[in-house]
Amino acid sequence: MTNSADDQANPAFCPSGLAGGTCAGCKVRSASICAALDPDELHELESLAEETYFAGRSTVLMQDDPAGSVYNITSGTVRLYKLLADGRRQIVGFLLPGDFIGLSLGERQMFSADAIEPVTVCRFARTAFAALIDQKPHLLRRLHAAATHELTVAQDHMVLLGRRGAEERIAGFLVNLRDRLLRLGRSGVTLPLPMTRQDIADYLGLTIETVSRMITKLARDRVLLVVPGGIRVLDNSRLDALVQN
Amino acid sequence: MTNSADDQANPAFCPSGLAGGTCAGCKVRSASICAALDPDELHELESLAEETYFAGRSTVLMQDDPAGSVYNITSGTVRLYKLLADGRRQIVGFLLPGDFIGLSLGERQMFSADAIEPVTVCRFARTAFAALIDQKPHLLRRLHAAATHELTVAQDHMVLLGRRGAEERIAGFLVNLRDRLLRLGRSGVTLPLPMTRQDIADYLGLTIETVSRMITKLARDRVLLVVPGGIRVLDNSRLDALVQN
DNA sequence: CGTCAGCTTGACTCATCTCAACTAGGGTGG
């Protein structure tokens, strides 16, 4: 539950995006920051990278801790969240392969992150990564593009949290997940949901019961089918229609 | 209501941060992107800048429109928002002097923006600004720092929208506004509220009636006093206490 | 002096939360 990157490093294990640990063979490169680099630079980046493994339910990093590393996710799913003093939790995002942790390059973590299933990452020492970026403005441009993309995603999520009803939130979540999986070349029909209902609730600003009821309702309405470990979309157009705009 | 920057340009009018239109004399420089530049570079930036005025209630830019300009606010308050097809609105932020519009440097606007009171901005052609940034990596670093700061602010707002009650939201909004005004060297006791109750409601994911009731409650509890055009904070510690964490 | 926009207040409604019981599946140990 509280293992850090350093406890968990396991270079032998490799079910990840990295084929034999080379950036050139990385399956998620096109979806990530690293796509900005040419072969020479890729080799340079590779020398800084360390493939790291996190067990399911293990902690990747904690809010306010010093930021020693930045990460590029190569397989698995990570939840990012903030906690209030009384234990309320808001999940601010789920990260998929190709996503980057540590965009700000700041000295402190701005949120907590844990692996919700086994996760492999490409880990970089933050200072070394920052130094590389100072030499490669186009890598910084790419990082900045990723940060502003995250900002739009965050703003869209504010709309969801501030102005959408429960069923709309669930539909929005599923549509969003579907589209991200499609971009990764995965199926848009069977959506794996490695996160718990509680995670979904804390992401959507709902309770676990409301999430459960709304998924049941969508299943009753034949918009989707609940399958072990996820859902199957039966009617994409009706699902899309539930997400006005 | 729908005047664009070009209709509204009015170099003669100058109640703004810019003293006589020079960056060197700009009152908000230390709070903005431009603080990254040395005197020579400032002069270069100045040659790209055009001081522009927006009347209260006028539109600065519309979501999905082509992004011709980026802006640095020198005086006044701007609301950024997204609309759903059925008219629901979520305000994603209020911008104060020193804040920047167009961090992404993208070709399309990702939100709408209007002036909620008379506003002056430093306007730059987007392409010229982007070209300058390609020559000044430290300016890009600064822009990136601003973007990731906005991202943390957005995530904190997600916590507010997803997990806080109505009174907590109001208190959070006021604490946040107070701290931003203090950073700009303004009073943290008398908070001007140039936005309407409806704007506050659309920012906090509430209705206008709930905003009104909660402000009345805080006034009844002697935490604040409602004054024309804003509020006066009577008890900072109780206001802070309402915002757990 | 009348109008109008912004704001406040009250009475009632309702979507979502809370509390509680129950089900299903997976692991463990006797």
Place this chain on the structure above:
DNA sequence: CCACCCTAGTTGAGATGAGTCAAGCTGACG
């Protein structure tokens, strides 16, 4: 192999915080 437990999820019934609808207030402005 079965009994037990544990976690995750579902469902129901009732409570409640915020929304809705409606009326009235206030100050600015013509």
